Amino acid sequence: MIFIGCAGWSLGREYWPVFPLEGTHLQRYAARLDGVEINSSFYRPHRRQTYERWADSVPETFRFSVKVPRHITHERRLVDCEAALEEFFAQCGGLGQRLGCLLVQLPPSLAFDASIAQGFFKALRQRFNGAVVLEPRHESWVNAGPLLVTFQIAQAVVDPSRISNDATVGGWDGLRYWRLHGSPRIYHSAYELPFLQTLAQALQTAVAAGATTWCIFDNTASGAALGNALTLVHESIIAAPDHRTNRPR
Template sequence: MFVGCAGWSLGREHAPAFPGEGTHLQRHARQFNTAEINSSFYRPHRPQTYARWAESVPDDFRFSVKMPKLISHEQRLQGSAQALDEFLGQCGELGQRLGCLLLQLPPSLAFEADVAEVFFTQLRERFAGAVVIEPRHESWVQAEPMLAGHRIAQAAVDPSRLSNDRQPAGWEGLRYWRLHGAPRIYYSAYETEYLARLAAALQAQAQHGAPVWCIFDNTASGAATADALKLVKLLGQSR
């Protein structure tokens, strides 16, 4: 199981849980075994930057890397071969610490089978590793067979946007949760009771043998760090 946050910024209020010297990422990796790189959505990073991040964390640490909005929001999955090549050439410098790619789609992007098939084929021609998608248009519910065929997992999301995203869907070789905070998205912390139910759900999924990921994206007020620390404790996964 991989539990962490979107990014690795550490607020002062959490400093006692991350003692010692080092960058925020190095300190983050002493408590968590994953982080989601979201900045790659907004701008490209140099290959050397990814290589430096990989060198900053232990061997068992894994990154999830968000695919650029150029691909998902601007090109809308069409004509993306060059952008895929550039992105994969950059984040590939993570080496074995590249755990999976995250593709988050805009709410306005409906499922078009022909477009999706071409894109996923191009992606799979270039990348054999784990991929997870977070669609946000209800029509993507019908894409589950295609996702499974291309070995692409669909994230469980809170707050839910689709009729099938309260639990992981798509390819069963990866189970992935993205928790954005509720009721106030990106800000609200989760109650202990919710985290306890979540821990039980993660453990149940892990028994099937597939990697299980849980990323807290309620980072705007620092709640993600506290929630992730609580979940790690509930899972008995302290590093």
């Protein structure tokens, strides 16, 4: 499986002709793309009913990736998070089967501590057995590979790279997850076609190896993410089952 999408489901006016005219932005988005990353959960909680409404508005094959709250990753810094995890899962559990992945993005100041990481991953896995991807941003996390494999957690492939091992796949190999923030101008720059074609080949390789594969564009500040995602869908069509109609070409 390949899930290709954006961080959020905003639809820039220049792309409106590609999407259905009717429905909410999420419904229209989900008619052409099969995955999305919810970043707003990082900043504030959403009611379970909100997650349920989102899940009910998309096709059965659509999946959401949900960013773990900063209260857990940046404020508590992975320590004593059991109650916060319970609250978070009580909310995002409203997505049901459409909860496809959790994203754990760490602050650049958070160094790898094996004991703390193991305690957090254990608490997480006691409450959730689905796909989890980690985006560390402190160089010391290059030593976390064996622990990630033990807890079946992938390490995100990130552009621009933040640490020495995040430009290639890492962690548990049952999941592969690309997060593309825009380069050279982070959050703004669009990716050119040659980059996307090379990326499509990497996604196809991951799927051929049996990994559930995600690619999320976070270069949303100038609206580039949506165009890049639509182009990548076309470039990856050999590997991605076409469960939608009128896929853009």
